[in-house]
Amino acid sequence: xxxxxxxxxxxxxxxxxxxxxxxxxxxxxxxxxxxxxxxxxxxxxxxxxxxxxxxxxxxxxxxxxxxxxxxxxxxxxxxxxxxxxxxxxxxxxxxxxxxxxxxxxxxxxxxxxxxxxxxxxxxxxxxxxxxxxxxxxxxxxxxxxxxxxxxxxxxxxxxxxxxxxxxxxxxxxxxxxxxxxxxxxxxxxxxxxxxxxxxxxxxxxxxxxxxxxxxxxxxxxxxxxxxxxxxxxxxxxxxxxxxxxxxxxxxxxxxxxx
Amino acid sequence: xxxxxxxxxxxxxxxxxxxxxxxxxxxxxxxxxxxxxxxxxxxxxxxxxxxxxxxxxxxxxxxxxxxxxxxxxxxxxxxxxxxxxxxxxxxxxxxxxxxxxxxxxxxxxxxxxxxxxxxxxxxxxxxxxxxxxxxxxxxxxxxxxxxxxxxxxxxxxxxxxxxxxxxxxxxxxxxxxxxxxxxxxxxxxxxxxxxxxxxxxxxxxxxxxxxxxxxxxxxxxxxxxxxxxxxxxxxxxxxxxxxxxxxxxxxxxxxxxxxxxxxxxxxxxxxxxxxxxxxxxxxxxxxxxxxxxxxxxxxxxxxxxxxxxxxxxxxxxxxxxxxxxxxxxxxxxxxxxxxxxxxxxxxxxxxxxxxxxxxxxxxxxxxxxxxxxxxxxxxxxxxxxxxxxxxxxxxxxxxxxxxxxxxxxxxxxxxxxxxxxxxxxxxxxxxxxxxxxxxxxxxxxxxxxxxxxxxxxxxxxxxxxxxxxxxxxxxxxxxxxxxxxxxxxxxxxxxxxxxxxxxxxxxxxxxxxxxxxxxxxxxxxxxxxxxxxxxxxxxxxxxxxxxxxxxxxxxxxxxxxxxxxxxxxxxxxxxxxxxxxxxxxxxxxxxxxxxxxxxxxxxxxxxxxxxxxxxxxxxxxxxxxxxxxxxxxxxxxxxxxxxxxxxxxxxxxxxxxxxxxxxxxxxxxxxxxxxxxxxxxxxxxxxxxxxxxxxxx
Numbered sequence: 001x002x003x004x005x006x007x008x009x010x011x012x013x014x015x016x017x018x019x020x021x022x023x024x025x026x027x028x029x030x031x032x033x034x035x036x037x038x039x040x041x042x043x044x045x046x047x048x049x050x051x052x053x054x055x056x057x058x059x060x061x062x063x064x065x066x067x068x069x070x071x072x073x074x075x076x077x078x079x080x081x082x083x084x085x086x087x088x089x090x091x092x093x094x095x096x097x098x099x100x101x102x103x104x105x106x107x108x109x110x111x112x113x114x115x116x117x118x119x120x121x122x123x124x125x126x127x128x129x130x131x132x133x134x135x136x137x138x139x140x141x142x143x144x145x146x147x148x149x150x151x152x153x154x155x156x157x158x159x160x161x162x163x164x165x166x167x168x169x170x171x172x173x174x175x176x177x178x179x180x181x182x183x184x185x186x187x188x189x190x191x192x193x194x195x196x197x198x199x200x201x202x203x204x205x206x207x208x209x210x211x212x213x214x215x216x217x218x219x220x221x222x223x224x225x226x227x228x229x230x231x232x233x234x235x236x237x238x239x240x241x242x243x244x245x246x247x248x249x250x251x252x253x254x255x256x257x258x
Numbered sequence: 259x260x261x262x263x264x265x266x267x268x269x270x271x272x273x274x275x276x277x278x279x280x281x282x283x284x285x286x287x288x289x290x291x292x293x294x295x296x297x298x299x300x301x302x303x304x305x306x307x308x309x310x311x312x313x314x315x316x317x318x319x320x321x322x323x324x325x326x327x328x329x330x331x332x333x334x335x336x337x338x339x340x341x342x343x344x345x346x347x348x349x350x351x352x353x354x355x356x357x358x359x360x361x362x363x364x365x366x367x368x369x370x371x372x373x374x375x376x377x378x379x380x381x382x383x384x385x386x387x388x389x390x391x392x393x394x395x396x397x398x399x400x401x402x403x404x405x406x407x408x409x410x411x412x413x414x415x416x417x418x419x420x421x422x423x424x425x426x427x428x429x430x431x432x433x434x435x436x437x438x439x440x441x442x443x444x445x446x447x448x449x450x451x452x453x454x455x456x457x458x459x460x461x462x463x464x465x466x467x468x469x470x471x472x473x474x475x476x477x478x479x480x481x482x483x484x485x486x487x488x489x490x491x492x493x494x495x496x497x498x499x500x501x502x503x504x505x506x507x508x509x510x511x512x513x514x515x516x517x518x519x520x521x522x523x524x525x526x527x528x529x530x531x532x533x534x535x536x537x538x539x540x541x542x543x544x545x546x547x548x549x550x551x552x553x554x555x556x557x558x559x560x561x562x563x564x565x566x567x568x569x570x571x572x573x574x575x576x577x578x579x580x581x582x583x584x585x586x587x588x589x590x591x592x593x594x595x596x597x598x599x600x601x602x603x604x605x606x607x608x609x610x611x612x613x614x615x616x617x618x619x620x621x622x623x624x625x626x627x628x629x630x631x632x633x634x635x636x637x638x639x640x641x642x643x644x645x646x647x648x649x650x651x652x653x654x655x656x657x658x659x660x661x662x663x664x665x666x667x668x669x670x671x672x673x674x675x676x677x678x679x680x681x682x683x684x685x686x687x688x689x690x691x692x693x694x695x696x697x698x699x700x701x702x703x704x705x706x707x708x709x710x711x712x713x714x715x716x717x718x719x720x721x722x723x724x725x726x727x728x729x730x731x732x733x734x735x736x737x738x739x740x741x742x743x744x745x746x747x748x749x750x751x752x753x754x755x756x757x758x759x760x761x762x763x764x765x766x767x768x769x770x771x772x773x774x775x776x777x778x779x780x781x782x783x784x785x786x787x788x789x790x791x792x793x794x795x796x797x798x799x800x801x802x803x804x805x806x807x808x809x810x811x812x813x814x815x816x817x818x819x820x821x822x823x824x825x826x827x828x829x830x831x832x833x834x835x836x837x838x839x840x841x842x843x844x845x846x847x848x849x850x851x852x853x854x855x856x857x858x859x860x861x862x863x864x865x866x867x868x869x870x871x872x873x874x875x876x877x878x879x880x881x882x883x884x885x886x887x888x889x890x891x892x893x894x895x896x897x898x899x900x901x902x903x904x905x906x907x908x909x910x911x912x913x914x915x916x917x918x919x920x921x922x923x924x925x926x927x928x929x930x931x932x933x934x935x936x937x938x939x940x941x942x943x944x945x946x947x948x949x950x951x952x953x954x955x
Contacts, residue, residue, distance in 0.1 A: 016933070144463060154910065165925070
């Protein structure tokens with residue numbers, strides 16, 4: 001549409017991710033490295049799933065639209081499963097790497113905890129996923145035209161941006177929950193992560209009824225976010241302490257060396 | 259081995275995938291590209307620039323389909339969403355509407371003209387007095403005849419082609435794309451009961467950014483700037499090649515005056531133009547003239563072999579005449595400076611074929627220059643030529659008449675010869691004063707203008723052979739021209755009546771030049787490497803800058819086939835004929851042509867044609883001399899451009915865009931604040947009493 005739409009959609013989609021990166025990751029090079037590695041793992045999963053989808057599309061009957069729709073659903077499900085598989089693979093790799101790092105480093109404690117790794121890897125997955133969802137749409141939003149000449153809805157850019165923001169946040173939350181449940185061997189919560197990912201992806205089939213896909217997605221974001229908060233050691237008591245600014249005494253009492 | 263083969267398998271797979279990728283991108287949902295558009299481009303001369311220009315990133319405007327001249331108020335003053343892209347039907351493409359839009363050009367982003375298949379009653383975007391400053395008439399030579407004071411040659415001309423517009427003007431055909439545009443306008447842009455139409459609105463964007471500005475000296479100076487390894491050229495001079503051929507061959511390496519050589523020149527012009535770039539059909543303006551001359555050359559072939567006339571006859575086809583006589587001024591310049599095989603003193607007389615296809619009534623007119631005829635010698639030769647012409651019409655059903663008032667020559671190449679030296683000459687035309695051509699130098703000057711119609715049940719090959727009325731009348735004119743040229747060249751009087759032009763050849767030429775150039779006859783006379791220039795549509799007659807104009811090549815090969823001789827040379831001998839004892843490349847040109855496909859065969863019967871047909875460069879002498887501001891010679895150049903395209907899409911309102919930006923900035927700030935808050939309080943938020951003591955953040 002123009003530069004204002006381009007910047008607006010970029011900020012909406014990547015605003016939280018940029019804020020998180022700036023304040024929590026950018027200072028620590030180790031976290032940056034693991035972020036990029038996480039992004040790379042997501043990219044591998046995308047490559048595999050797109051290869052499979054592409055081959056099946058070439059084999060299939062291009063004229064039949066119901067077959068194409070079915071193929072699309074198959075592709076989405078396969079992609080979700082492959083992403084989660086890659087997340088599991090990354091977890092295994094990180095566990096091994098952590099042991100190796102511990103052996104090599106001079107300090108006695110691990111330089112980065114598995115919880116932080118979970119958060120960083122989830123954010124890495126989110127960055128790459130958001131980039132692939134959003135960048136080509138942003139490139140076309142710079143031009144003078146907007147969607148609609150063939151009758152499509154005008155709100156495509158805005159709703160894509162909001163969806164991308166939701167996906168990035170979700171990936172981060174899923175990363176935390178996933179690693180935590182792998183640590184604690186809670187396989188059922190792993191299954192819930194996979195199912196919620198599938199649910200969110202399948203909600204996008206509601207488009208162009210954007211309300212029907214965005215509202216449930218944001219409800220899921222909120223719920224998974226809460227779950228991740230509790231998994232990573234938060235509790236309602238901590239939240240109340242923070243918000244009412246009574247945390248200074250608490251900090252002094254529970255001071256630990258950084 | 260396993261690794262090697264799997265590597266190859268992966269490479270093969272990737273290559274196959276790359277080939278098969280198809281894009282179903284967001285861009286296709288936004289933009290609809292318009293493919294059948296023709297732009298108007300910028301041309302420059304010594305003092306001015308003409309034509310159209312868009313800004314470098316295209317001009318976008320809300321589409322408005324103009325219904326009448328009064329409706330212009332909406333885009334120019336009343337409409338609430340400027341700038342507008344005005345869509346015009348061809349009946350509204352008039353000077354007054356275009357000038358009004360030119361004056362309010364900050365509200366007009368561009369113009370799109372829908373060109374219909376049927377022609378309006380009259381339309382000529384050229385000036386009323388073509389080439390008025392580079393002809394022979396000036397304040398020193400026939401001042402009362404200069405600047406069309408006595409006769410206005412093109413009274414219907416509205417001069418649009420020579421105006422400068424700073425918005426792009428494109429032409430659209432009447433097809434599905436244009437219907438889609440009008441439907442988009444009706445769906446989104448119509449104002450309901452005088453209130454403003456609601457966003458999103460249908461808009462069009464036109465790209466035709468021209469690199470050259472101001473005038474030719476400026477753009478030629480900018481061409482010479484050598485900053486980098488690849489200098490950017492901004493404009494190119496217009497020009498191509500002239501085609502000339504003669505009855506008796508000349509040695510191509512011996513230039514300048516030839517003793518005791520007297521030549522009759524028969525001339526015609528090859529090119530024409532239109533308002534939009536390159537779509538020029540020039541049926542009456544140029545095709546009628548050069549087809550007649552080609553037919554006359556063919557008619558003279560036999561008799562000049564058996565009974566050669568005293569003087570030589572030189573057939574000259576000039577390119578670039580529309581743009582201040584590029585071709586003829588160059589030939590005269592070459593003759594004056596000893597760079598052509600003859601010079602001006604060798605010329606006995608000139609007969610030029612102008613526009614000859616639209617004679618209403620039964621007369622054609624012989625125009626001559628009254629100023630040079632005041633000299634008795636010149637006047638005698640002209641009278642002799644008139645007699646030869648008039649006596650050649652015996653038995654042919656029309657008369658050749660001189661106009662009864664003393665009027666100047668119409669715009670013709672003869673004027674450039676007279677500018678150098680008083681040479682006796684006649685211009686043959688179908689108009690006594692103003693042109694009969696209602697579409698002079700416009701895109702409507704096509705086969706329909708000549709009433710070239712074929713019965714509807716004929717296949718293309720049958721149409722090629724069908725002799726139309728137009729072809730018959732042009733054949734008669736060609737016969738007259740051939741007979742008069744033979745007599746003028748001092749040929750044997752008793753043989754004159756055997757000279758007859760062939761109607762079959764004339765009708766095949768008319769078909770090839772006005773309907774479809776990719777027909778079997780043109781394929782047979784062309785060289786194998788040039789067969790790609792033949793297309794199912796008529797060729798473009800715009801002179802262009804690429805020095806590879808299709809009509810020049812076609813006329814060269816046709817003249818060679820019609821006046822030359824087929825030889826027995828093989829293809830390699832045809833390329834190096836000097837090795838053979840009787841052949842000389844200096845005297846003749848040797849062209850390898852495809853030939854016809856014999857029945858029961860798929861191979862063409864190619865052969866070598868030997869003809870005294872040559873090409874000479876037709877670029878204005880102003881560019882040879884470096885006088886880019888010359889007043890004597892043509893200084894026309896065409897600007898260069900990167901790309902030209904057009905597309906339509908919907909535009910959203912400014913408010914929605916600003917809202918999106920506002921929401922984005924708000925989201926960014928909120929998330930920065932929240933994240934800062936969380937990260938500073940992270941110890942508190944994420945601590946847990948069950949945590950082991952050795953954990954660290």
